[in-house]
Amino acid sequence: MDSGALAQFLAEHPPFDSLDPDALAAVAAASKVQRFAGSELVVDAFTEPTGEVFVVVDGQVELWNSDSAGEADEFVSRGGVFGFSAMLTERSMGPRAVAAGEATVARIPASVAAPAFASRRGAAFLVEAVTTMRTTARERASGPPTYSLVDDLIVRKPLVVGPREPVGEVARRMTDADVGCAVVLDRDGARGVITDAVLRRRVVVEGMPADTPAEDVMDAAVPTVRTGESAVEAQLVLLDREAEYVLVTTRDGEVRGVLAPRDFAISPTTAGVALHQRLRRAGSVAELTAAARGVPTMLSELLARGLASGRVIAVYSAMLDTVVRRAIEFVFRAHEDLCVDAFTWLSLGSNGRREAVPSSDVDSAVAFDDSVTDAEIDRFRAAFVEVQAVLVGAGLSLDEHGATAGQRLFARTNAQWRAAGQSWLAAPERDKGALLTSLMVDARPIHGDPGLPAVTRTVGDLRRHPGTMRLLLQESLARRARGRPVLHLLSRRPEQFDIKQHALLPVVNMARWAALSVGSHTLSTTERLRTAAGSAMLPDDAARMLIEVFEVLQRVRLRYQLRQVRSGERPSDLLAMRQVSSIDRSVIAQAVREIAAVQRRMDNVSHYVPVEGWTAPEPAG
Template structure:
């Protein structure tokens, strides 16, 4: 096949079919055409990363995407027009695949220097995103955790606030960019994107002379150089944004990254699965994709990602499953609007601490003025959402906190009024328990601001009686190795790590954050912001943080082992299955937490309530 014939062939197959004549010619000219007999290995990118892309001109090639399954049947068989090797080339890492000629085959090998510009173009990036996000290519997105600035591939396009949108559109087209950044005062940034231009100019008919500041949207998803790519990914997913603005520590713009940058980056951990979940078209597809989460968690944990970040990734995945379940369910009820309510994740997922045994607790805040009979209709649909979540493998407690229950589905005004009553009289209507649930609330659909109920409880310090009662409630779950029932029945071979070790730390963190007026959600962050008070000296806060992180890591490892053995994940550890070191760690952790609980109880008896949150420490 000569160069001209190769040009014609490439022009018929993605991503080369969108290239202009000049770029197409450069790719064809740089290519080397090679033939392979049946059974011959063409590429083993698990051993060495390739610096080229391979395009099949004729024949079929068997592909293995998983290094652990090379002795099994091929994962897929590619035919003429398809390509492989691009993931290893782009990441410069040994991430596969292995390719073997299934029939006599002819290949065009294109070196990286010639083909890289193809993938940098918008059509090429779209091809990569769609390919790498497909289920069969998940193994290609092998993570190696780097910093967020390593994802920046080009200098950001910036425009002035006064730039007419016609000029913004021209610059975006010229730079082949899907966005333009609009710098604002005090290191703030706005974004003009393709979708905004289409909606505001083409659909709404704004004149071309409209300044950029009138159509831009605030860049809510931001990251700072030095942050891990994993943290940046979580930020992007939490905000559901199309772009993430990256700044230096002084607030100056450094670049912009998008989900597709993670999809082709060695920094990926979970973003591919998240993107697939976001696009799930049916409940069955959502179910199938959601059940891949444990394998992905085991993989990234095994590759060295800290357990705390692995758990944060899982919480983001649960958020995505919940959002998509809401969307798919309400598609069956077009007469009800998803804009009428905010869905709050409660409990461990609200704190971004969900593990495989965690229940999906929820509450809903309706816009004020929503009629009671309409709320009843919504609650019936929320029950369908719960059913879809259970179908996707998430845990649910029929008697727990759920938006389908009247107690957890109210208007914003009702939540505000009820929280005020709980603050004044926490013994009424299970006020202390409801407070503990609601202050962990985090919006995952709807209004992303601080929930009304959380705003009310930020005033806890002005209610010393309630403050004392909530402390007593927080300390009521004591850390201990065995319950009295276990001792009496001589059944001391198991240990509920959640009930007797983690919940006491979570309760202390929640109360401590309330006592200093912090809206922080993760337990470790709550302990950090409250550290140094009379009730929680810094040394003891540090101890609790270490204990929590250690036990969460052990808990996650144990649950992944249960999943691998086909056992429903649980918080009950079988002590005989733990190593001697792990058993010692648990015993020491429980002793540390119990000691801190006793000290807090003593301080509450002898130190005035007004001095509990004093930063003088003890």
């Protein structure tokens, strides 16, 4: 194959399809195309480090991603790329590649391949490729369980009881079967579960008679996942709901199994369940803080096992929720005069959006029942300061000058929050109204009555206030991604780059405003962008680009911070660029360019399109 044909071939396959014709021609000219016989070694990068990236031009190649014997980890077919891990880590990480039958492979020097991976589409390719193990139909059909699906975790049939069966008989059957849970099932499907904890609470403590029907005792709020879903998704459901069990059903509603936290221990991608149980069952503040300090190590393990960075971050946010809830419980046990049900605790900022990383501050606010007096609020605030001290002891970060429930500004009754939100919308330029609106829009209840806080609904009604809408847009665009100056600095390897301030926050701010402008109350940055996509202010292609950029930057940020934790350093958003790989420096530079371009476009549109047209569909053509 000559260089012209190779350039044409590469143009049809990611990530090289992101390059312009001249760049493709340069890549093809520097490449070497080789033909391999069946079972012939293509490369063993475990024993001989290589500075090349490999692309399968024809045939198929078997890959071993670890230096061990046994069956291949994956098969790479026509257009598949391998050997790029060295570019990410700047050290040899394999793989060992062997031709599966006759195969043709292009060997591309890493130096000329790097621009393809640094492009926006190339960065997205890397995120998907390095976090997802490709398997063949043969492996799925005949290989051993990977424990990556909920189906793999089911080890026995569930105990099923009828809705009218006496609870005493249900308890006997649970004891005979040696199970901790029974599924209450009728002809319409699962209606709930009866667990050991339910029996203790309803029968032993509350004194319900043994002949009470199962449907009157069951827990109807048990979470459900479907067969074929990932073990990771089921784990996140357990963590988020703090549930004892999760039901596994088919799409037709047939119950296939019941999973408890211990069932996830065999899954290589759900290592966080055991630690989460330690957090939930901690018997003291000392036990809670000791367990919480092990969370960063667990995150590193999840990332190393191939769990996508977005999922790792979601697990971390769920862990933070549990630590906060347990801290509240411990502190209020010592304050029996204060009712723990009188308030709703709100997580703000990145944890409110479920996007927290080890460097993130744990911002918070509290909404009280309207019956709570100002004097009582002051006493509650003193207890909240104790909660914050527990969180600091657990290794979490709190900004003394940021948003915390111990401050009067962030501890109000529901009526006071509603009035404040209305005043912010009416005059956002006064009393930090625009800033507080943006902060409270990210609020997520994690303790107490989730329906109590009216402030989030109030400040979410942005479209009825066009003046406020314009001012909030200006505030959202005020924090600019550093364009040419940052690119210039990056090329000279500056000492530090603040990935949060100069890259991630601009995306977060644009996404928040865009979601408010279309009346969406979703919280995550990527979901906000998806919801608001297609308007004059945020066209589909701009939204897709920002989603890709945000995910890539979060991945770089998380990897860097976990490396800091392993080195005994305090996690920080300030990247020491000399420690960042060349590919990551290129990814950051490209991301900053893309973000700055969207900011400039939104700024321009805001000047020549009336406010009422900002959320209208993007004009055709």
